[in-house]
Amino acid sequence: xxxxxxxxxxxxxxxxxxxxxxxxxxxxxxxxxxxxxxxxxxxxxxxxxxxxxxxxxxxxxxxxxxxxxxxxxxxxxxxxxxxxxxxxxxxxxxxxxxxxxxxxxxxxxxxxxxxxxxxxxxxxxxxxxxxxxxxxxxxxxxxxxxxxxxxxxxxxxxxxxxxxxxxxxxxxxxxxxxxxxxxxxxxxxxxxxxxxxxxxxxxxxxxxx
Ligand code: ADP
Ligand code: MG
Numbered sequence: 001x002x003x004x005x006x007x008x009x010x011x012x013x014x015x016x017x018x019x020x021x022x023x024x025x026x027x028x029x030x031x032x033x034x035x036x037x038x039x040x041x042x043x044x045x046x047x048x049x050x051x052x053x054x055x056x057x058x059x060x061x062x063x064x065x066x067x068x069x070x071x072x073x074x075x076x077x078x079x080x081x082x083x084x085x086x087x088x089x090x091x092x093x094x095x096x097x098x099x100x101x102x103x104x105x106x107x108x109x110x111x112x113x114x115x116x117x118x119x120x121x122x123x124x125x126x127x128x129x130x131x132x133x134x135x136x137x138x139x140x141x142x143x144x145x146x147x148x149x150x151x152x153x154x155x156x157x158x159x160x161x162x163x164x165x166x167x168x169x170x171x172x173x174x175x176x177x178x179x180x181x182x183x184x185x186x187x188x189x190x191x192x193x194x195x196x197x198x199x200x201x202x203x204x205x206x207x208x209x
Contacts, residue, residue, distance in 0.1 A: 001099040001107065003054050003062035009202055010047045016201045017041060017194065024197075027190035031177040035076055036190040043074045043082060059099065063090035077175055078191060081115045081128070088114035105143035112136040119174065126172035126184060128191030131163045135199055153203040164188060164196035 017024070021037050028036035046069045054062040063086050071083030089111040094103070112132045116122065121129045138159055142152040167189040172178045177189065 001059065001104045003057055003059060006062065006066065007048065007051050007055065009205065010044050012205055013198050013201050014041075014044045014048065016197050017044060020193075020197055024190050024194055027188055027193055030187040031172065031180055031184045032190060033176060036078060036194065039074045039076045039078045040194050043070050043079065046070065046073045058096060060090050060095045063087075063095075077119065078128075078194075081119055084114050084118045085111040101149055102143045105139040109136045109139055109143075121174040124170060125174045126167045126170040126177060126189045126192075127174050128189065128195040130167050130170070130189065131160050131192045131195045131199065134159050134163050150207045153207050157200050157203045160196040160199040164192045167192040 017037075017040055021041065024040070025034060025037040028034050047066055050065060050069060054065050057065070067083050067086035067090065070079060070086060073079070074082070089107045092103070092107045092110050095107075097103075099107075113136070116129060116133060119127065119129065121127045123130055123133050135156055138152070138156050142149075142156075145152075147155075165188065168187065169185060170189075171182065172180065172184040172189070175191075177184045
């Protein structure tokens, strides 16, 4: 992982999020306030625009600049949560050394743990954490197993999709959707869908490398 890797992933993700924008917007209109797609698109744009400023920086500095940009530039729960993700990834030890698969897993796990602490949402509360926590658990398993990396990434895309779909029948107990009670049932959580698309895009780009 390098700053250039992060920027190129953000560009890939932009394309996929734009392709699915109408669906994500509708999901947040159903159980939120409709701005989730705008927050995600703005966040990605801000990260991509940082390219010239950060492309030659060491990973830790680049991650911190991305975190600051996301925290100050995106509103909503997602701004705070994704900002926290990048900020904590930057705190993973030994980022100045070569980042292998194991270290990359550690970084993502650290970032997701911090999001969990920040938002205080666990599995089953109908948020993006329903996708992210199981992905983090799988990464934790993969980093110390002999599973082929591509096979592991393909399992992760499956977990993310299953968990995103599973938010449909949940009651929401965190975030705006929690005010809806039973009416939140029958709708997939918008943050779960955007997170799943992001994970799917990154995993597939690594699988096809
Ligand atoms: P807001 O809810 O402030 O309008 P967004 O629309 O950008 O922010 O994001 C909504 C998404 O944020 C939800 O679909 C859900 O996945 C996620 N979310 C809301 N509250 C929390 C929380 N406490 N922890 C984790 N994720 C949350
Ligand atoms: Mg919203």
